[in-house]
Amino acid sequence: MIEIEGIGITWGSEFALKDINLHVREKEFFVILGPTGAGKTLLLELIAGFYQPDAGVVKIRGHDVTRLPPERRRIGFVYQDYALFPHLSVRDNTAFGMRMRHPLRKRDVFNLGRAADTIREHRQAIDSRVDEAMDKLNITHLGHRKPLTLSGGEQQRVAIARAIAMNPPVMLLDEPLNALDARTKDMMRDELRRIHEEFALTTLYVTHDQAEAMMLADRIAVMMDGSVVQVGTPEEIFQSPASEEIAKFVGMENTFQGTVTGREDDLTIIKIDDEHTMEAVSKYNAGEQVRVLIRPEYITLAETSDHTSARNNYGGTIKRVVHMGPISKVELNCDGLYLAAFVTRRSVDDMALEAGMRLCASFKATSVHVIKHGVQI
């Protein structure tokens, strides 16, 4: 679908991107993960056509688009800070792309009646497409507002609606969740995956957040210092990072692929593997494939599970304790389920935590964040 072959660009005297090769498949959710300054945004901008590479080729559906201007590539683009047009209302922002299309043909010049019809039909088409996009992103009620009066989450939705309204086969997202607060972030992450599937998009998503990459990606490319250093499924990247440097950067996140096996009101039972199930608050039904995330700070450690009201309790052995300033990361192996928990340095000392010790890890059903995520093969 998107083929990037040998892309390179120099910025001043330095290499900003070096010989990038990527192959993104049709309808794939492809995440480019890397630390700040790795050149991720620049790569997206090259694919969109805002800049020209010094070397290499960008192909979309087999067509070489390297020298095409951005307006002829049909690519939706969402920037980190949304880049909404401040002088246009939400509705006019959403309709911007559609209004840039000129419906008239040359022959209409000789037939004004047909030209008028064409224009009327075009206007109706714009209206219905814009209505649909605004409806899908739940921003219909914001139609007359100006972007600067909206919250971050609302601006985000407008930026996505504006790109979606053009019905692009390819969507490029540059750290779209970065500027949002944690709660909105969780919600939008779910939403992005839903939009990806609903509109059958091929999505290229840039982030420096491992949890985001883990949750959303079908495949991940890790980028460092202007080069792609590893490409693979989230499991491959996080379980067998190709180098020490990658291992250090991706760390370990509590994300798991699972299947919903039952649901009672909002309480969902999710089967992770044959030995492990998890209870989570979500709206998904039995049989649905999901991905779950538990933030390390939501996991509590105790010697026994007697005094906890949390729904999820796993006994396990400490693999490693990593000190990170005032807090420490405790990595546990709970019979094949690997969990990481943050505890204060003080608790590490009080409980005398060390590798090999047996412990009980607990977390509430409300601490488990779930998004729908079919596995693509």
Next chain:
Amino acid sequence: MTHRQRTGRKPEAYSVIFAILGAVILSFIILTISNMIVLQFLADYPGFVDAVKDPGVWRSIWLSIWTAIAATLIALVLGVPLAYMLARRDFMGKGLVEAVIDVPVVIPHTVAGIALLTVFGYHGLIGAPLRTIGIKFVDMELGIIIALLFVSVPFMVNSAREGFQSIDPRLENIARSLGASGWGSFCRVSLPLAVRQIVVGAIMTWARAISEFGAVVVIAYYPMIAPTLIYERYISFGLKASRPIAVLLMLVCLLVFVILRIFSSRWKLYDRD
């Protein structure tokens, strides 16, 4: 006004000094303007009435106004694209171009007039060939407009450039990705977002043009724009003859200036609702 002192403590020494210094320069401006106007009305009201009734005076004032408008329009058409390029592109010699744009501001205006006459005069580099097809600059409205354009265009370019520079280039990127051509993104995004700075630039350009005397008097003494007329009356007949016209021109300029100020300050394009 909004920074009122909350406590009843005495104003500090530095703010007293600043207030006094500010008051001196303000009174200098206000006194100079108002003294002339007031004195005219008190001491020589009939002289003012004569000036108002003189069609020659109005002809000069009108000539001043419309040639300044013409110069502003030309500055808009030629200056805005240059301003955009300066704001958006990096190219060899950009610093030189920016310096060249500022040159008309720093050279004395009689010098500018001499330079213009050299190029656009009967034997000038441009004046000579154009004269053969009947286009003349010396002592023509066209000469006035050329002079006004030369001295005032820097204000247009600099103001518009600031306007374009303040726009996030990523807005233009997004417009392009949504299917707008380079031209479309300029017209639909960059221009509307910079329009306020462009209007401010146009007002400055017009104000600078209508106040020009030195360059115009060299290339086109006739037909007389208002400043030339005032100068001529002063030289030939003295202060008493020239002052009424000066007062009239000042009142007209103030009126236009006030109208434009009100118009542009109310114009909130995309500020928060």
